[in-house]
Amino acid sequence: MSGIKVFAPASVANLAVGYDILGLALEKPGDEVIVKKGETDGLVISKIVNGKSLSKELHKNTAGLAALRLLEHLGEEKMPIQMELHKKMRLGTGLGSSAASAVAGVMGINEFLGKPLTKPELLRFAVEGEQVADGSWHADNVAPSLFGGIILIRDNLSLDWKRIYVPEHLSLVMIHPFIKILTSESRALLKKEIALEDMVAQTGNLAALVAGFYTSDYNMIRRSLNDHVIEPQRKKLIPHFDAIKEIALKENALGFSISGAGPSMFALCENSFITDNIMTAVQRFYSDKKLKVDVFVSGINLRGAYKY
Ligand code: HSE
Numbered sequence: 399m400s401g402i403k404v405f406a407p408a409s410v411a412n413l414a415v416g417y418d419i420l421g422l423a424l425e426k427p428g429d430e431v432i433v434k435k436g437e438t439d440g441l442v443i444s445k446i447v448n449g450k451s452l453s454k455e456l457h458k459n460t461a462g463l464a465a466l467r468l469l470e471h472l473g474e475e476k477m478p479i480q481m482e483l484h485k486k487m488r489l490g491t492g493l494g495s496s497a498a499s500a501v502a503g504v505m506g507i508n509e510f511l512g513k514p515l516t517k518p519e520l521l522r523f524a525v526e527g528e529q530v531a532d533g534s535w536h537a538d539n540v541a542p543s544l545f546g547g548i549i550l551i552r553d554n555l556s557l558d559w560k561r562i563y564v565p566e567h568l569s570l571v572m573i574h575p576f577i578k579i580l581t582s583e584s585r586a587l588l589k590k591e592i593a594l595e596d597m598v599a600q601t602g603n604l605a606a607l608v609a610g611f612y613t614s615d616y617n618m619i620r621r622s623l624n625d626h627v628i629e630p631q632r633k634k635l636i637p638h639f640d641a642i643k644e645i646a647l648k649e650n651a652l653g654f655s656i657s658g659a660g661p662s663m664f665a666l667c668e669n670s671f672i673t674d675n676i677m678t679a680v681q682r683f684y685s686d687k688k689l690k691v692d693v694f695v696s697g698i699n700l701r702g703a704y705k706y
Contacts, residue, residue, distance in 0.1 A: 403432045404431050404433075404505040404506045405429070405502065406428055406498040406501035407428040407546070408426070408428055409422060409539045410570065411494060412655070413655070414653055415603040415623065416604055417627065417628045419554070420548070420550055421549055422547065424696040425696045425699045428486055428543075429502045431503055437478060441465055442479070444480040445482040445483070447483070447485065448484065449483060451489065459483070460500040460527045460528050461503030461506075463500075463503075463526065464523050464526060467523045467526050468504050468507050468523040481503065481506060490581070492574075492656065496530070497539030500528040501520075501703045502703060505703045521544060524543075532585065543702065546698075547561055547562070547699075548562040548564050550562050563611050565616070568666065568668065568698055569667055571695055572657065572692075572696060573664070575637065575638075575684070579659060579660045584659035589631065600625070603625075606618055607619060607622035620652045625655055628656070629656055632659070633656065646676050651665035652666045653665070
């Protein structure tokens with residue numbers, strides 16, 4: 399059996415008002431996995447490209463564990479398989495890097511075995527794999543990376559999810575300052591209780607954001623992308639967060655917030671004229687401060703993970 403190659407995209411989790419329950423897939427970057435017939439019984443990670451800090455041990459690697467759990471489910475854990483992981487994005491960026499690897503792991507195995515399971519059936523194995531990264535069970539990066547588009551997770555435990563309509567022309571400016579934030583630390587700093595008035599404001603915005611997506615109501619989307627709970631607690635981890643947000647909103651972004659657990663930030667925009675203006679202004683800001691940053695524009699990937 400010859401080898402197969404799959405791609406799983408980066409993702410933006412939370413989307414300001416949907417902590418752990420809302421995420422979208424980016425067109426780029428993304429991780430790749432190549433799966434081939436192995437030389438010994440069982441699954442081995444034969445090669446990791448661009449992931450020096452990553453372990454080849456299956457239980458310590460998000461792609462490895464996700465793939466192993468799928469093979470166990472199918473009763474194929476003895477099948478000789480080798481897997482190569484090609485990392486196209488760094489870890490700890492807030493772009494769902496570990497989730498993309500987990501998704502690529504299950505997709506790769508599933509395609510190699512002739513697609514015994516559907517994408518929705520693969521979801522729980524990918525979430526299990528991603529747990530290696532931060533120890534918590536949430537699908538807001540994995541589900542969009544697997545399915546594409548904007549995904550709402552009603553309940554993480556039962557993985558009850560729903561695809562949300564994506565209005566035309568939406569695109570994002572992604573801003574990745576060169577600092578690393580561990581998701582586990584970014585989660586640990588959050589307070590466990592929220593004030594009732596914040597709960598009311600947040601649920602109002604979340605419901606209105608979803609309604610705004612379904613009706614392509616850009617003004618409703620703009621009014622809704624306003625996080626009362628998570629961003630105020632996490633933004634201190636990201637130098638110049640308020641200044642960058644001010645630039646993006648002045649240039650007419652629909653909204654701006656932290657991508658996942660950070661440090662990347664996103665500006666959601668209604669057209670490419672606005673994204674270009676934000677990209678230029680943000681690059682100028684970092685260059686004036688002599689700070690390194692990676693700024694790029696991406697559309698929303700509607701296809702999710704795929705085989706080449
Ligand atoms: N919802 C998660 C968080 C995404 O914000 O911690 C990062 O894995």
